[in-house]
Amino acid sequence: MKLAWKELTHSWKKYTLITLIVVLMMFMVLFLSGLVDGLGRAVSSGIDNMPAQSFVLKDDAEGLITVSSITKDQANAVSAQAQHETATIDISRMYVSKSGSDEKIDVTYFAIDPAGTLAPGVLEGSSLADSDSQNAIILDDDFMAKGISVGDVIRDSSTSLEFTVVGFTKDAMYSHISIGYISTETYANLMHELNPNYHESIHAIALSDSTEAISVDGLTVMSKADVINKIPGYASEQMTIKMVDWMLVVITAVILAIFFFVINLQKEKEFGVMKAIGVSMGRLSRFVIAEVGIIATSGACVAGILVWGMAQGLPATMPFYLKTQNVLVILIAFILISLAGSLISIIKVGRIDPAEIIGGDN
Amino acid sequence: MNENRNNTPAQLSAGTTQAVPALELKNITKSYADGKEMRTVLNDVSLSVYPGELAAIVGPSGCGKSTLLNIAGMMQSPDSGSVILSGTDTTSGKKRMGKGSASSTKRAWAKLRRDHIGFIFQSHQLLPYLRGEDQLDVVKKISSSDKEKLLKELDLTEIRRQYPGAMSGGERQRFAVARAFAANPDVILADEPTAALDSVRGRKVVSMIADEVHSRGKAAIMVTHDSRVLDLADTVYRMEDGKLVKER
Ligand SMILES: Nc1ncnc2c1ncn2[C@@H]1O[C@H](COP(=O)(O)OP(=O)(O)OP(=O)(O)O)[C@@H](O)[C@H]1O
Ligand SMILES: [Mg+2]
Numbered sequence: 001m002k003l004a005w006k007e008l009t010h011s012w013k014k015y016t017l018i019t020l021i022v023v024l025m026m027f028m029v030l031f032l033s034g035l036v037d038g039l040g041r042a043v044s045s046g047i048d049n050m051p052a053q054s055f056v057l058k059d060d061a062e063g064l065i066t067v068s069s070i071t072k073d074q075a076n077a078v079s080a081q082a083q084h085e086t087a088t089i090d091i092s093r094m095y096v097s098k099s100g101s102d103e104k105i106d107v108t109y110f111a112i113d114p115a116g117t118l119a120p121g122v123l124e125g126s127s128l129a130d131s132d133s134q135n136a137i138i139l140d141d142d143f144m145a146k147g148i149s150v151g152d153v154i155r156d157s158s159t160s161l162e163f164t165v166v167g168f169t170k171d172a173m174y175s176h177i178s179i180g181y182i183s184t185e186t187y188a189n190l191m192h193e194l195n196p197n198y199h200e201s202i203h204a205i206a207l208s209d210s211t212e213a214i215s216v217d218g219l220t221v222m223s224k225a226d227v228i229n230k231i232p233g234y235a236s237e238q239m240t241i242k243m244v245d246w247m248l249v250v251i252t253a254v255i256l257a258i259f260f261f262v263i264n265l266q267k268e269k270e271f272g273v274m275k276a277i278g279v280s281m282g283r284l285s286r287f288v289i290a291e292v293g294i295i296a297t298s299g300a301c302v303a304g305i306l307v308w309g310m311a312q313g314l315p316a317t318m319p320f321y322l323k324t325q326n327v328l329v330i331l332i333a334f335i336l337i338s339l340a341g342s343l344i345s346i347i348k349v350g351r352i353d354p355a356e357i358i359g360g361d362n
Numbered sequence: 363m364n365e366n367r368n369n370t371p372a373q374l375s376a377g378t379t380q381a382v383p384a385l386e387l388k389n390i391t392k393s394y395a396d397g398k399e400m401r402t403v404l405n406d407v408s409l410s411v412y413p414g415e416l417a418a419i420v421g422p423s424g425c426g427k428s429t430l431l432n433i434a435g436m437m438q439s440p441d442s443g444s445v446i447l448s449g450t451d452t453t454s455g456k457k458r459m460g461k462g463s464a465s466s467t468k469r470a471w472a473k474l475r476r477d478h479i480g481f482i483f484q485s486h487q488l489l490p491y492l493r494g495e496d497q498l499d500v501v502k503k504i505s506s507s508d509k510e511k512l513l514k515e516l517d518l519t520e521i522r523r524q525y526p527g528a529m530s531g532g533e534r535q536r537f538a539v540a541r542a543f544a545a546n547p548d549v550i551l552a553d554e555p556t557a558a559l560d561s562v563r564g565r566k567v568v569s570m571i572a573d574e575v576h577s578r579g580k581a582a583i584m585v586t587h588d589s590r591v592l593d594l595a596d597t598v599y600r601m602e603d604g605k606l607v608k609e610r
Contacts, residue, residue: 003492003500010491010525273487276437277501277541278476281469355437357483 004290015295018259022299023306025252026334029245030307033326036241038319043237044228046110046174051117052087052206055227059220063230065091070202070219077216084209087116088202090187093177095157098148104157105146107139108174111187117208120181125150125167128183135186137163140178141170145317159193175231249334253296257341260292264345268352276354285346289339296338300331382449383410384581385434385549390443392429403429404440405604411549411581416572418592419585420609421601427585428553430601434583435479435551436471447478448548476501480542480580482552482571486534488526494537495522498544508544515577516540516570532563539567543574550575550582561590568594 008015041048047065056078061068070078079086090111095104112118114128120138128136139148143165148154152165163182172179182190191198207214207221214221222230229235264271274284304327311322392404403426411417419427432438434445436452444453452474475481488497498509513519516536526534535555542550552571556564568584568591575582584595592598598609 006496007489007491269487270489273483274489274500275472276435276475276483277481278472278474278479278545279500280472280476353437355432357487 001286001290004287004294008291008294014263018256019295019299019302021259022252022256022295023302025248025255026300026303026331027306029248029252029330029334030303030322030327031310032241032245032248033330034307034311034320034322036238036245037323037326038321039241040234040238041171041321042173042176042319043231043234044174045171046108046179047224047228047231049120049171050089050206050224052208052224053210054207054212054221054223055089056086056205056207056214056216056219056221057203057227059218063222063227064232065089065204065227066093068203070205072200072202074216074219075202075205078205078214078219081214081216082207082212084207084212085117086208087113087118087206088184088204089118089206090184090203091174092187093175096154096163096180097157099153099155099162105143106177107180108177109187109190110172110174110179110181111184112181114183118206120169120172122167123170125165127167128181131164131166133164133166135161135163135189136166136183137186138167138169138181139165140172140180141168142173142178142317143180144168156190156193159190161190161193175233245330249330250337253334253337253341256292256296256338257344260288260295260342261345261348264288264348269357271349272352272354272357275352276357281350284349288345288349289342292338292342292345293335296335300334304331382412383446384413384448385583386410386446387430387434388444388446390430390433390440390445392426392433392438392440402604404433407443407604407606409434409583409599409606411583413548413579413581414576415596416575416582416584416594417597417599418595419583419599419601419606420587420589420592425601426604427601430606431551431553431583431585434549435481436474447474476545478548480545480547480550482535482538482542482550482555482584484554484557486526486531486538486558488534488537488541490526493523493525494518494529494533497526497537497541500541501545504544504546508546512540512543515574530563531559532567535559535563535567536570539571539574543578543580548581550580550584552582552584554585554587556586556588556591561588564588565591565594 055065056070057063057065057068058070075088090109092109094107094109096107097104119128122138123141125138128138137154148165150165150167153162154165155162169181172181188200210223212221271284308322311320314320387407387409390404390407391402393400393402407430419430421427429438433440436445444451446452489500492500495509495513498504498512513522516539518533518536518540521529521533526537529537535558539555550571555571556567559567571582571584572594574580586592600607600609
């Protein structure tokens with residue numbers, strides 16, 4: 001370890017350059033990781049942030065809340081069986097416009113019971129329950145960036161039903177679209193406007209306890225993670241970016257391993273001398289591993305700090321979200337793979353014959 | 363297998379002739395494949411070096427001097443014959459480089475080299491990233507009083523904090539000598555230690571080796587081409603046609 005440190009500091013220019021490459025590559029990896037989690041949250045945060053553990057859906061809905069439909073009777077049966085609190089949720093993708101404007105803005109309505117567990121936390125303004133406005137709506141703070149503020153009136157594009165914006169919440173996205181929370185009552189009004197023959201039904205019921213055993217004909221219970229995975233695009237999007245990300249982790253570790261292999265190849269004579277004067281293979285292995293470990297760890301740490309620093313400066317609308325746990329998993333995996341890669345150098349060193357040092361001219 | 367047989371290096375005072383050689387080569391034979399034929403480089407070579415003795419080996423290029431040092435230094439195995447280190451036959455038991463456990467043999471050799479042998483190479487072979495004084499700790503960590511003494515004796519105290527890159531050839535080679543003695547080995551093996559130096563510096567290095575050998579009671583074998591330093595050696599051997607002949 002001491003020997004390794006002395007060599008690294010003696011040839012600090014060479015090793016700083018290699019560390020720099022590691023920093024850049026790992027920065028890219030962590031940036032992608034932040035992006036994949038940010039995008040993931042842009043799809044799932046509306047569901048993810050709910051204090052629900054699982055959801056009751058129609059059993060042929062294949063996990064899609066938006067196509068599930070539960071009758072009043074079934075819903076009553078569910079709440080009768082449930083030991084803990086339940087809450088209904090309806091999700092519907094529409095457009096709204098600011099009053100006096102024709103510009104359509106995407107919105108996903110989340111219809112909930114204002115007094116129930118799914119009511120969103122409010123960042124600004126008042127909650128649905130506290131507001132006495134007709135057809136109140138609480139919007140994700142993305143709408144703020146679009147010039148809407150508390151007290152504004154916005155219009156549902158297809159029905160011309162008007163909502164009063166009573167508050168804002170944050171991190172409320174579903175399938176890349178910002179959420180507007182309305183009461184189940186307002187939602188029924190909306191649906192009646194849209195279709196006079198609308199029969200009141202419910203998309204899904206959120207359960208607040210994962211041990212809840214619900215058994216109602218035609219309904220099924222799915223965990224929150226499964227429901228999120230079924231959101232259109234979520235699984236494939238996550239998988240693609242994650243795969244690229246992990247490939248980059250491995251590629252970075254392999255590049256580092258190759259760098260060290262080449263460097264150690266150039267040091268063949270030094271290793272031969274050390275072997276000749278009796279330095280054990282164990283010590284030489286520790287020397288090689290320590291060098292790789294120091295470079296990999298310091299590169300990974302610097303990249304982590306840089307990405308974290310950059311995340312502080314990114315605009316809120318950018319889908320970027322650093323999950324500490326994911327960052328740590330990536331950095332530790334990178335360090336471990338790099339250490340494993342140092343094995344090829346160790347094998348090479350092991351094959352050096354010290355006999356070639358004696359009598360060899362320099 | 364029979365390792366613990368008599369492994370303690372003989373505690374011997376300087377200068378006196380002793381019954382137990384520090385290093386004894388017995389009937390060493392070594393040949394290399396030269397095309398289709400085998401060429402015998404060492405033909406039944408025997409040599410004993412005693413504590414406090416500096417033995418010089420001279421001989422034409424390619425006659426097998428380095429091969430002999432490699433065998434004496436546990437880096438190559440002879441085809442036949444034995445290497446006896448402080449009374450312990452290192453070739454006994456299984457054949458050196460025996461089949462099957464090549465890696466355990468290598469490990470055992472590395473330990474023998476670490477504990478009993480100090481090497482001085484033709485070119486200094488210092489590690490470029492260590493200061494002069496740190497070179498002495500590579501094989502084994504040595505006490506600071508031992509280090510001071512060694513640096514003083516080799517006239518290196520003033521440049522102890524320099525890196526090899528900033529030293530003269532003679533200084534480097536003196537550090538290489540210091541490194542060889544640092545781990546307190548029984549035997550010093552030097553292969554043309556003055557080849558890279560002019561005659562004045564070369565002589566200084568050899569005389570320092572001789573002084574250390576005598577004052578510390580070590581046995582040393584030095585291969586050299588420089589006949590002007592032979593007067594510093596206690597015994598001189600000439601190698602020719604695979605045979606070793608004592609000249610003096
Ligand atoms: N690994 C090897 N394979 C085949 N032949 C070898 C090998 N090592 C040495 N030889 C041969 O053995 C002979 C003796 O080599 P060695 O290096 O011992 O000579 P030397 O006396 O040290 O010469 P010099 O004074 O030039 O250093 C040479 O002819 C060399 O070609
Ligand atoms: Mg030679």
